[in-house]
Amino acid sequence: MQASDVQWSQTEKKAAQAAFDKAYEREIKALIEEVHERAGRISELDEIWRLHDFLSARRHDIDGKYDYSYSVLIFTFARLVKEGWLHLSELDGLEADKLTKVAALTHM
Amino acid sequence: MQASDVQWSQTEKKAAQAAFDKAYEREIKALIEEVHERAGRISELDEIWRLHDFLSARRHDIDGKYDYSYSVLIFTFARLVKEGWLHLSELDGLEADKLTKVAALTHM
Numbered sequence: 777m778q779a780s781d782v783q784w785s786q787t788e789k790k791a792a793q794a795a796f797d798k799a800y801e802r803e804i805k806a807l808i809e810e811v812h813e814r815a816g817r818i819s820e821l822d823e824i825w826r827l828h829d830f831l832s833a834r835r836h837d838i839d840g841k842y843d844y845s846y847s848v849l850i851f852t853f854a855r856l857v858k859e860g861w862l863h864l865s866e867l868d869g870l871e872a873d874k875l876t877k878v879a880a881l882t883h884m
Numbered sequence: 885m886q887a888s889d890v891q892w893s894q895t896e897k898k899a900a901q902a903a904f905d906k907a908y909e910r911e912i913k914a915l916i917e918e919v920h921e922r923a924g925r926i927s928e929l930d931e932i933w934r935l936h937d938f939l940s941a942r943r944h945d946i947d948g949k950y951d952y953s954y955s956v957l958i959f960t961f962a963r964l965v966k967e968g969w970l971h972l973s974e975l976d977g978l979e980a981d982k983l984t985k986v987a988a989l990t991h992m
Binding site: 804807808811812815816818819820821824827828831834835838 | 929
């Protein structure tokens with residue numbers, strides 16, 4: 777699959793950006809809630825360092841995941857769908873071949 | 885000042901351990917409260933990463949600071965007094981020459 781050669785129409789770009797933003801917003805909202813919840817439970821130093829480890833991993837993950845380059849966007853969407861941050865139906869604005877690729881990748 | 889040559893009597897060791905533990909307990913308690921407070925205020929991703937940066941710095945600081953080697957204990961106590969985690973009066977069980985050294989170091 778040569779995702780880097782895929783062309784995106786203006787309409788698709790708009791739909792892609794909206795879906796991307798929606799997934800990002802959901803994941804950040806969930807992260808904030810988890811931080812509130814984890815931090816609220818802390819009563820020992822070890823738990824603080826566990827929160828620190830958790831944040832280190834999430835930061836690395838989120839920094840790498842939300843790459844809006846068109847060359848990797850098919851893969852990004854597949855990952856977001858797989859992780860539950862996006863529904864395939866929310867990518868309806870994309871052309872059929874892209875949707876097929878995203879759907880196929882979510883099964884890998 | 886050749887702190888590494890300093891001898892510690894059994895009585896002093898007991899007093900030193902108690903003071904060390906007290907400072908540690910206070911600092912950890914304050915840290916837990918600060919984490920609760922900071923995390924509770926979080927409503928944006930940037931604030932999560934600021935909490936992460938804060939915890940990275942505190943972890944590095946605390947890991948390095950609470951060194952109970954007798955060779956550096958005079959310096960450790962001076963730092964803890966300087967930072968407000970310990971009162972000089974709580975080191976009363978130490979011999980006068982050690983107290984003088986700790987007090988002198990807190991002014992450096």
